[in-house]
Amino acid sequence: MTALDPGATLGPSRYPVRRSDLVRYAGASGDFNPIHWSDRVARSVGLPGVIAHGMFTMALAARALDTWAGGPGRVRELGCKFTKPVVVPDDEDGVTVLVAGTVKDVTEDGVQVALEVTCGDDKVLGQPKAVLARG
Amino acid sequence: MPLAPDLAGREFPPTPPFDVSRSQIAAFADAIGADDPLHRDPEAAKAAGHPDVIAPPTFPIVVAFQAMTAFMADRDVGIELRNVVHSDQRFEVDRPIRAGDVLTAVISVESVRQAAGTALVSTRSRIRTVDGEAVCTAYATLAHRAPEAAS
Secondary structure (H helix, E strand, C coil): CCCCCCCCEEEEEEEEECHHHHHHHHHHHCCCCHHHCCHHHHHHCCCCCCECCHHHHHHHHHHHHHHHCCCCCCEEEEEEEECCCCECCCCCCCEEEEEEEEEEEEECCEEEEEEEEEECCEECEEEEEEEECCC | CCCCCCCCCCECCCCCCEECCHHHHHHHHHHHCCCCHHHCCHHHHHHCCCCCCECCCCCHHHHHHHHHHHHHHCCCCCCCHHHEEEEEEEEEECCCCECCCEEEEEEEEEEEEEECCEEEEEEEEEEEECCCCEEEEEEEEEEEECHHHCC
């Protein structure tokens, strides 16, 4: 478990994202929007190709938080904007999402964490941040 | 079809009761690669102070998404999923969702803003157990691009 003191840097944690992950996430979440599995539909709405569910990327950020917190159950708030799509090619390797964090403050309300979630050169989540219950 | 002008401020009926199972939590954890035993092993969850296995932090979206889907399919709303992009999301967590929970969500539209052919619809889904215990509030903004405005 990482010490969650003010100023602590967390991660980065690296997560591969492949087409098969998106299909599996669609099934587990119930979000079958075809832009997450059909290039044809994704392009018809102006996307470069199939993109990851924003919620899948956010789930990876949450997974990193749970890991840094020493286990699940401490996330009290979690929020972000979906600023850039994570385009996932139809190949074996897919892409890699990196999640890093900084402890901004520790207050009565909990541990305030600012995140940075990137894919290649892009910040794919905007202003991702979280509050964890104090340990 | 433009969105109904009176959409902002509307609240929709609660979603049907949603039974959270251990296997569903495990499947969601598998899908995001979360391998902690608290998502799978009831004894490990109990040892950590939870009545049963707990779901990963973004699991409430499964219930909130049902509310969003029903809201988009409402004949007065008429949003097609493929024309929607998720613009932002925030969770305020009262407690982790756990196996055995029976949940409903009430979605309401907080605001509708128009920008360059896109309607930004901000929603709030209050997720509670059927016994009325607050579990999570999920805030989502959906960017809806009307098909005739699509390039």
